[in-house]
Amino acid sequence: MSATESPDDILPDLDEPGSLPFWQGCAVGELRVQRCVDCELVTHPPRPMCPGCRSIEREWIATSGFGKIWSFINVHPPLLPAYSPLAPFPVIIVELEENPKIRFVGNLVAAPGAPINSVAAASISIGQRVRVTFELVQDVTLPRWVLAD
Ligand SMILES: [Zn+2]
Numbered sequence: 034m035s036a037t038e039s040p041d042d043i044l045p046d047l048d049e050p051g052s053l054p055f056w057q058g059c060a061v062g063e064l065r066v067q068r069c070v071d072c073e074l075v076t077h078p079p080r081p082m083c084p085g086c087r088s089i090e091r092e093w094i095a096t097s098g099f100g101k102i103w104s105f106i107n108v109h110p111p112l113l114p115a116y117s118p119l120a121p122f123p124v125i126i127v128e129l130e131e132n133p134k135i136r137f138v139g140n141l142v143a144a145p146g147a148p149i150n151s152v153a154a155a156s157i158s159i160g161q162r163v164r165v166t167f168e169l170v171q172d173v174t175l176p177r178w179v180l181a182d
Contacts, residue, residue, distance in 0.1 A: 043113050044173045052079045054093040059174040063095040064165045066135055077135045096135070098165040099181060100127040103136055107154035122150035123157055127178055130162075141178045142166070149177075 047056055058065035068075045069083035070090035082089050105125040110117050122140065129135040143151035145166040162181040167174050 043115055044171060044175075047173065051081060055079060056173060058093065058095065059167050059176055062167060064098045064137075064176055065093045065095055066129075067091050068094050075132055075135060077137065096132075097130050099130040100137070100163055100165075100178075101130065101133075102126070102141070102157060102159055102161045102163060103128040103133075104159065105141070105154065105157050119148060119150045121154065123152055123154040125157065125163070125178060127163055137176065139176055139178050141180075144179060145177070 045052065045056060047053060055065050066075050066077045067079050068091070069085060069088050070092050071088040072083060072086040074083055074085035075094070076084060079091075081091070083091070103126045105123050107121050107123050108116075109121045112120055116122075125139060125141045127137045127139065129137070140149040141152045141157065141163065142149060146168055163178040164181040165176050166179050168177050169175075
């Protein structure tokens with residue numbers, strides 16, 4: 034691995050204040066989303082202004098952590114160097130159970146802590162119920178997904 038291929042390069046930047054509460058939530062086992070203080074519109078990914086009423090008064094709330102697979106792909110190289118040895122692996126889009134307009138892109142794993150290539154894409158179906166799990170990768174806790182039922 035060269036100096037330019039450090040896995041650090043592909044992890045979230047925890048110094049970015051706009052998304053820091055999301056990553057802090059992951060670290061304590063909460064999948065958080067932003068909610069507008071003025072109109073209560075829930076949004077993800079984080080943004081400084083409410084797309085509904087243009088308020089900049091934002092707060093963070095914990096979600097249920099449950100959702101359904103809305104779509105998925107099976108990724109193959111070329112990929113970022115840190116991911117190539119793991120390919121192919123599925124990437125899923127999850128719609129949040131309590132708010133299907135909120136979607137997360139992530140990895141489906143066979144069990145908490147399992148590698149991102151631990152589930153074969155051929156076994157995945159649209160609509161499968163999933164729940165979030167968390168994995169500490171270096172100094173960042175990342176959300177992952179496992180089948181809920
Ligand atoms: Zn609003």
